[in-house]
Amino acid sequence: MRDRGSVVIIEAGRVILIKRVTNESIYYVFPGGGIEEGETPEEAAKREAFEELGVMVYVDACLSTVEYSGKQFFFLANIVDGEIGTGKGEEFNNLNRDRGTYEPMWVDIDNLSSIDVKPRQVAHKIQSLFK
Numbered sequence: 001m002r003d004r005g006s007v008v009i010i011e012a013g014r015v016i017l018i019k020r021v022t023n024e025s026i027y028y029v030f031p032g033g034g035i036e037e038g039e040t041p042e043e044a045a046k047r048e049a050f051e052e053l054g055v056m057v058y059v060d061a062c063l064s065t066v067e068y069s070g071k072q073f074f075f076l077a078n079i080v081d082g083e084i085g086t087g088k089g090e091e092f093n094n095l096n097r098d099r100g101t102y103e104p105m106w107v108d109i110d111n112l113s114s115i116d117v118k119p120r121q122v123a124h125k126i127q128s129l130f131k
Helices: 041-053 109-114 120-129
Strands: 004-011 014-022 025-029 032-034 055-067 071-082 101-108
Touching: 004 041, 004 055, 004 120, 014 109, 032 041, 041 055, 041 071, 041 101, 055 120, 101 109, 109 120
Parallel strands: 004 071
Antiparallel strands: 004 014, 004 032, 014 025, 014 101, 055 071
């Protein structure tokens, strides 16, 4: 169990998610990962955005905190540099991990309720911001 920092990047009515395909399961997660020793949740979220998406972000307010296998922090963030899809994290480079695929993609906020987003409560919170 490890605390995690994640980013919620919203642009033009869309949010960036990571599509995960493992065995026969397809679901979507917010870009993020474990907080390393000496890191704040915000620093972890920034590092993970760069590793998983290939972008540098400005981290704003904490949108949500979720307890699940540790504490998960979800920060609203804005892209300040880089290009989505150029991430070089281990999940993209280590093909021997056998943990399925990771595909960054923009998803319309209106469509969040029709796909399996984890955690669901963060997806609901985002949708409530746009109603």
